[in-house]
Amino acid sequence: MPELLRMPEVAAGATSALLSSWSVPVDAEYASGSVIAVIETDKAVVDMEAEAPGRILRTLVAEGTEVAVGDPIAVTAAPGEQVDDLDAAVAALGAASTAAPAAPASEPDVSPSPAAPAGSGTPAPPTAAAGSGRIFISPIARKRANEAGIDVTAIVGTGPNGRIRRRDVEAAIAAGGTRPAASPSAPAATATPSATEPGFVDIPHTRLRRAIATRLTESVTTAPHFYVKGSARVDRLMELRAEINAGEDVKVSVNDLLVKAMARAHSLVPAMNVIWTEDHVRQFSGVDIAIAVATDTGLVTPVLRGVEALSVTQIARASRDLAERARSGQLRQHELEGGTTSISNLGMYGTEEFTAIINPPHSSILAVGAARPEPVVVGDSIVPATVLRVILSVDHRPVDGAIAAQWMREFTVLLESPGRILA
Amino acid sequence: MFCDGFGMSEVSPLQQSAPWVRLETTDADWDAADPGLLATMFAELVLIRSFEEFVLQLAGEGLIHGPAHSSIGQEGGAVGSALPLVTQDTVNGTHRGHHQFLAKVLTHLAPGGIDPTQPVSPEIREALLRTLAEICGLDRGWSHGRGGSMHLRWDEAGAIGTNAIVGGGVPLAAGSAWAHRHAGTDNVAVTYFGDGASNIGSTLETFNLAAAWRLPLCFFIENNRYAVSTNVSEVTAEDRLSARGPGFGIPSWQVDGMDPLAVYLAMQQALEYMRAGKGATLIEADVYRYFHQNGPFPGSAFRYRTKEEEAQWRARDPIDRVAGHLVRRGILSEDAITEAIDRSRALMAEIGEVLLEPVPDGKPGERRIRPSEWPDPGFVDTGIRGDLSEFDGVRTVDRDTFTGAVQEMKFIDAVAAVMGRRMELDSSVVVLGEDIHRLSGGTNGATKGLKDAHPDRILGTPISENAFTGLAGGMAMDGRFRPVVEFMYADFMWVAADQLFNQIGKARHMFGGDHPVPVVLRSKVAMGTGYGSQHSMDPAGVFSTSAGWRIVAPSTPFDYVGLMNAALTCQDPVLVLEHVDLYASSGEGPVDDYDYCLPVGKAAVRRQGADVTVLTYLAMTSYVLEAAEQVADHIDAEVIDLRWLDRASIDWDTIEASIRKTNNVLIAEQGALGTGYGGWLADEIQRRYFDWLDQPVQRVTGGMASPSISKVLERAAFARAEEAVAGLEAMGVGTDA
Ligand SMILES: Cc1ncc(C[n+]2csc(CCOP(=O)(O)OP(=O)(O)O)c2C)c(N)n1
Numbered sequence A: 001m002p003e004l005l006r007m008p009e010v011a012a013g014a015t016s017a018l019l020s021s022w023s024v025p026v027d028a029e030y031a032s033g034s035v036i037a038v039i040e041t042d043k044a045v046v047d048m049e050a051e052a053p054g055r056i057l058r059t060l061v062a063e064g065t066e067v068a069v070g071d072p073i074a075v076t077a078a079p080g081e082q083v084d085d086l087d088a089a090v091a092a093l094g095a096a097s098t099a100a101p102a103a104p105a106s107e108p109d110v111s112p113s114p115a116a117p118a119g120s121g122t123p124a125p126p127t128a129a130a131g132s133g134r135i136f137i138s139p140i141a142r143k144r145a146n147e148a149g150i151d152v153t154a155i156v157g158t159g160p161n162g163r164i165r166r167r168d169v170e171a172a173i174a175a176g177g178t179r180p181a182a183s184p185s186a187p188a189a190t191a192t193p194s195a196t197e198p199g200f201v202d203i204p205h206t207r208l209r210r211a212i213a214t215r216l217t218e219s220v221t222t223a224p225h226f227y228v229k230g231s232a233r234v235d236r237l238m239e240l241r242a243e244i245n246a247g248e249d250v251k252v253s254v255n256d257l258l259v260k261a262m263a264r265a266h267s268l269v270p271a272m273n274v275i276w277t278e279d280h281v282r283q284f285s286g287v288d289i290a291i292a293v294a295t296d297t298g299l300v301t302p303v304l305r306g307v308e309a310l311s312v313t314q315i316a317r318a319s320r321d322l323a324e325r326a327r328s329g330q331l332r333q334h335e336l337e338g339g340t341t342s343i344s345n346l347g348m349y350g351t352e353e354f355t356a357i358i359n360p361p362h363s364s365i366l367a368v369g370a371a372r373p374e375p376v377v378v379g380d381s382i383v384p385a386t387v388l389r390v391i392l393s394v395d396h397r398p399v400d401g402a403i404a405a406q407w408m409r410e411f412t413v414l415l416e417s418p419g420r421i422l423a
Numbered sequence B: 001m002f003c004d005g006f007g008m009s010e011v012s013p014l015q016q017s018a019p020w021v022r023l024e025t026t027d028a029d030w031d032a033a034d035p036g037l038l039a040t041m042f043a044e045l046v047l048i049r050s051f052e053e054f055v056l057q058l059a060g061e062g063l064i065h066g067p068a069h070s071s072i073g074q075e076g077g078a079v080g081s082a083l084p085l086v087t088q089d090t091v092n093g094t095h096r097g098h099h100q101f102l103a104k105v106l107t108h109l110a111p112g113g114i115d116p117t118q119p120v121s122p123e124i125r126e127a128l129l130r131t132l133a134e135i136c137g138l139d140r141g142w143s144h145g146r147g148g149s150m151h152l153r154w155d156e157a158g159a160i161g162t163n164a165i166v167g168g169g170v171p172l173a174a175g176s177a178w179a180h181r182h183a184g185t186d187n188v189a190v191t192y193f194g195d196g197a198s199n200i201g202s203t204l205e206t207f208n209l210a211a212a213w214r215l216p217l218c219f220f221i222e223n224n225r226y227a228v229s230t231n232v233s234e235v236t237a238e239d240r241l242s243a244r245g246p247g248f249g250i251p252s253w254q255v256d257g258m259d260p261l262a263v264y265l266a267m268q269q270a271l272e273y274m275r276a277g278k279g280a281t282l283i284e285a286d287v288y289r290y291f292h293q294n295g296p297f298p299g300s301a302f303r304y305r306t307k308e309e310e311a312q313w314r315a316r317d318p319i320d321r322v323a324g325h326l327v328r329r330g331i332l333s334e335d336a337i338t339e340a341i342d343r344s345r346a347l348m349a350e351i352g353e354v355l356l357e358p359v360p361d362g363k364p365g366e367r368r369i370r371p372s373e374w375p376d377p378g379f380v381d382t383g384i385r386g387d388l389s390e391f392d393g394v395r396t397v398d399r400d401t402f403t404g405a406v407q408e409m410k411f412i413d414a415v416a417a418v419m420g421r422r423m424e425l426d427s428s429v430v431v432l433g434e435d436i437h438r439l440s441g442g443t444n445g446a447t448k449g450l451k452d453a454h455p456d457r458i459l460g461t462p463i464s465e466n467a468f469t470g471l472a473g474g475m476a477m478d479g480r481f482r483p484v485v486e487f488m489y490a491d492f493m494w495v496a497a498d499q500l501f502n503q504i505g506k507a508r509h510m511f512g513g514d515h516p517v518p519v520v521l522r523s524k525v526a527m528g529t530g531y532g533s534q535h536s537m538d539p540a541g542v543f544s545t546s547a548g549w550r551i552v553a554p555s556t557p558f559d560y561v562g563l564m565n566a567a568l569t570c571q572d573p574v575l576v577l578e579h580v581d582l583y584a585s586s587g588e589g590p591v592d593d594y595d596y597c598l599p600v601g602k603a604a605v606r607r608q609g610a611d612v613t614v615l616t617y618l619a620m621t622s623y624v625l626e627a628a629e630q631v632a633d634h635i636d637a638e639v640i641d642l643r644w645l646d647r648a649s650i651d652w653d654t655i656e657a658s659i660r661k662t663n664n665v666l667i668a669e670q671g672a673l674g675t676g677y678g679g680w681l682a683d684e685i686q687r688r689y690f691d692w693l694d695q696p697v698q699r700v701t702g703g704m705a706s707p708s709i710s711k712v713l714e715r716a717a718f719a720r721a722e723e724a725v726a727g728l729e730a731m732g733v734g735t736d737a
């Protein structure tokens, strides 16, 4: 029996994904576990693997198509299985309607009415299956919404069949309700200059750019941030790092040590190892930390898991791997999910200190500046020292200031007594 | 004789006014014939036979794509009839046209004759090579391989194009003949066709038209007794097909086509008649194709005729006959005959080498086309229409740049006035159609006053749309005249469909992209006049499916003048749409300047608006404007009068700018949905501007069926302002929707 291959839910809560390419040609046999398609989500390129050996009889969506999760994308069969009437088989599987546009309703019997001009042959609009979650939105409305960073799920469409129209998006922009507060201007409210006008270029949004915009907008609008500053003398930390690296072929970075220190601090202050959900504050036992990686296309935050149990060399190796794959766009979706906190380090740029926006659903993010020589007062004297400044952004919903302050104390002490990091 | 029953009546035989004769040669004719003529006749027959044998050989090797309709056996008709022609005389023919084409080309290249004892001239070799290349579909061919075996054309030689539609070329030849006569020459046109083609309407219509108009056109019937496998006696009660001529007033000859001298002599008599300006002639040559319809097998292999019949005809072979007389009269020796045939075959083999090569790693003797000979696939759509360079330096203005005086005028007066102006300045402009020469300017007054001013160029035609449309097509391809065809009603296009779409619409592209077909067709839409289902169509949708045609749809007198001038300037076939509602309307038009062209491919924004783009044309424009005003308090419609409707000329710039502004599109037309215009446009818009659309492209059209006679049913069947209002309201755009 031919079977339908459906778009998997590659990321939790994702409603759609892009079928980026087919990896096996139609009718070519594949083995179980071989990659049959590449699927792109907001942040990752996912290889879709075959669950069983088989072959694709027909693809139902072209490469580059955005497909709703659960919609059929191909018809497959077991290797060697004979399918005589593929069209009939596809129809029997009920896939035809998704592969082809909805057929117009039966030939209109012409009876003039104000809504349907005589003989215009207006087909009855297709109706959305109840609860299918599909949003009907016109192309220009979608475009406007994207430009304005508007969340279309919050808009009620006034067009036929509940279709969101341009006017609905414009009303939403005007109302400002769903417009992100952090948005520096309201691009869609003013005329969008065409790409051919002189003086600037319009760089079309990548999926990643849009994802960053949406997620971080969501973060600043829904998670009340507060900030805790800390600094530590890290001369000993630097020495420790040199010692470790002397013998190893995997070089440990300052960042790796900071990640490990964060995990220790989280273990010491478990009230920080939480995230906010609708009904609960969820507290984790293990410590998963996301590492911000700048790529050519934008910020990506792969997650290191169980950091409390990892050695610093393990951390070094794992984060190197994640960073490399992040830059080549090869991360799997699950590697981008989870964690309670992130670390963002701009030290290599010489940044003294900065604040960062929390990556939902995390409850905090640590912004790390450069380690710089500074005069430090020790007892009565001023001595030169290498000082690292950090700012922790914290989501006030699950975490109060005192907890964050406690965490910061543990963290800076750990940095100044680095032997304890490794303990 | 008839007797009982009506015994009182007197019955006496009638005589047709035109003669019908059979011509046969005598020994005296053969003795009197010029030796050079007979030698040339032989040389041409042999060259054509060798050529055709070679084509069949290639067909057998699978190297000819498509059918190879062999003329082997019936060369005598073509050679005998083409020999007395001069270069300026024109010929066309059918699917079985290699021999006709080559006979004309050879006579053109060797007006002084061909010596069969000598190698052919380089020019003849080149012509044979290009013809073979065309038949193989190669770039070197006359039409770059586009036309192939059934579309051989070399205007320079007077070979104006063979045709794959049975009978399709006959009206076109009449156009050539018309041009010969009205250009003041004594040249003639010859149209070759078969027994099968003698039954089709275009042929019969043209018999009548050419005879009525005394055109120097020779209908040359190659009666080879079969149309594919159907015997002539099965499909006509009078299988002496030359009998048809006198019924139309055409002097007719029957002649043995296996006797090239007999054909030659009959043709000489026909030429004398035609060159004297007396009109059309008809020659029926009884011939026989030795092979089946196409390919290298005899007809008997397909069981519709016997081997004995084939053997009898082969025994009367035209080459043998001419060779026999040449030897008998001591003009050529037996050896010279054999040598000539061998030399001719060797020539074809040598020419074949130019185009063919052994298949690399193929079987012994296996050949293929040399890859470099194929046309570039990128050439596929080149030259469907011209490049509009004919507009270089032509005065082009639009309403906003027009500096002349304007006045309120009746639309129909602009129609007659601009045509009058063109005919006055350009003696090549000829208008033809039914009743256009009477009734004070035809049924609608469109040619008012023109017959008196230009009696020879306002031609009231017989009721034969296919023939007179084809005649106009032939005139246009000839190029000396600029035909303007009027259809009394647009629905009649179906009657002329072969000429409009298979011939006029395709010719330029099919013959390689360089031969223009500047026909103007004026066609009126008569929706609302109560003429019913067969007189009420809007032809724009159907014409827009034909890539070769351009379509203009003027909605004001000013535009009519500018668009008609553009149509008459353009080197492509142009349909000028007219509408009875417009004829009677008044609008702005020029006072005395009837010489400007509107820019090609420019639409007019008739009303600026922000909510919806309405694309419309012709009479619907004013109905849409009316509708837009009615809804203006809540819908701000932008109304674009397309003016140029065809795919190649439509104004995407104006459409795009408007869609980017309004994001909503309504295509409004009056006529029935099925033949409607807007379908392709809606398709193109959604593909070009998908991201700019706020809803599907919407349409206002008439009903499913063609309008009826009954007034209320008719009104319910097409669209006007009320339907446009409903269409606008249904879009849900504007302020209170
Ligand atoms: C209008 C049209 N109908 C049918 C055909 C298919 N067809 C091509 S040749 C042919 C037979 C023509 O017979 P005839 O006119 O006697 O010419 P012959 O082949 O004998 O030279 C037919 C039916 C066609 N090309 N055009």
Ligand SMILES: [Mg+2]
Residues within 6 Å of the ligand: B194, B195, B196, B222, B223, B224, B225, B226, B227, B228
């Ligand atoms: Mg025939």
